[in-house]
Amino acid sequence: MEIFDPEKETMEDLGRGGLRLIQSKEGFRFGEDTVLLSWFVAERARFRTKDPVRALELGTNCGAASILLAGRRSDIRIDGVERQREAAALFARNIELNGLSDRVRGENVDLRDLPTEKFPKNYYDVVYANPPFRKADSGPVTETDVHGQALLEARFAMHGEVEDFISCAAKMLVPKGDLFLVDRADTASEVLKACFQADLAPKVLTFVHPFSDRPATLFLLQAKKNGKTAKLEVTAPLILRGADKKYTEIVEQIYSEE
Numbered sequence: 001m002e003i004f005d006p007e008k009e010t011m012e013d014l015g016r017g018g019l020r021l022i023q024s025k026e027g028f029r030f031g032e033d034t035v036l037l038s039w040f041v042a043e044r045a046r047f048r049t050k051d052p053v054r055a056l057e058l059g060t061n062c063g064a065a066s067i068l069l070a071g072r073r074s075d076i077r078i079d080g081v082e083r084q085r086e087a088a089a090l091f092a093r094n095i096e097l098n099g100l101s102d103r104v105r106g107e108n109v110d111l112r113d114l115p116t117e118k119f120p121k122n123y124y125d126v127v128y129a130n131p132p133f134r135k136a137d138s139g140p141v142t143e144t145d146v147h148g149q150a151l152l153e154a155r156f157a158m159h160g161e162v163e164d165f166i167s168c169a170a171k172m173l174v175p176k177g178d179l180f181l182v183d184r185a186d187t188a189s190e191v192l193k194a195c196f197q198a199d200l201a202p203k204v205l206t207f208v209h210p211f212s213d214r215p216a217t218l219f220l221l222q223a224k225k226n227g228k229t230a231k232l233e234v235t236a237p238l239i240l241r242g243a244d245k246k247y248t249e250i251v252e253q254i255y256s257e258e
Helices: 032-042 065-073 086-096 148-155 160-172 185-197 249-257
Strands: 009-013 020-024 053-058 076-081 104-107 125-131 171-186 200-209 219-226
Touching: 009 200, 020 065, 032 065, 032 125, 032 171, 032 200, 032 249, 053 065, 053 219, 065 076, 065 086, 065 104, 086 104, 086 200, 125 160, 160 171, 160 185, 160 200, 171 185, 171 200, 185 200, 185 219
Parallel strands: 053 076, 053 125, 076 104, 125 171
Antiparallel strands: 009 020, 171 219, 200 219
8 A cells, every 4th residue: 555645645855864744735734833843842851861751742633743853852752642533544654654663653542532551641751732723613614725624623623622732731741741832822821821720830931923023923832740839931032034034043943953
């Protein structure tokens, strides 16, 4: 059986160690938020001196974030869960395509069903997620640019709000383990509230701006389980583009490293 269907899918060169990614032409396709999340996790996830770092991605879709993270950090062992059967199968093909089966594993599992025997409670050093950016009851979910149910579910939180991602992370992390999250800037207050309620203390917060004179559109968050004494570091903003509309030096660096 062919691993790639050129009529329905594209294959992207990720520009890092020969890694590639198969994506559906009409389904979810990864963007800047996915790249920034994988970079943020790779930069800030703690290193362990002996055993590999155990990481879990909640809602992998095709697996872009996990494949990119695996390319950045060879010391991290990654598990990923995805509710959509076709997306989970695509993630499995991307793992096989890149020869990563020795350190990346994907399963067709709803994060709301965790923990399970295969995905035990209080096990992971790192949990990371890029939840759907829109609530199920907000916006026109039947827009003509939404090609089918799979893409609709990737865009809208139809099967779990961001609070579900956060409460799941709290269950799956070891004490002092870290949650990493990317979300829309206008959800920051509710995300921070949900973290506190789940005993995940916000530790690092980075707002992402499309231009220096524009409001933030995204934020990146690191929160620590049982981290009651952690102080929140609000970093300098991450500016994506300069006045010439080209990527800034830091973003060029992030992408060139990919």
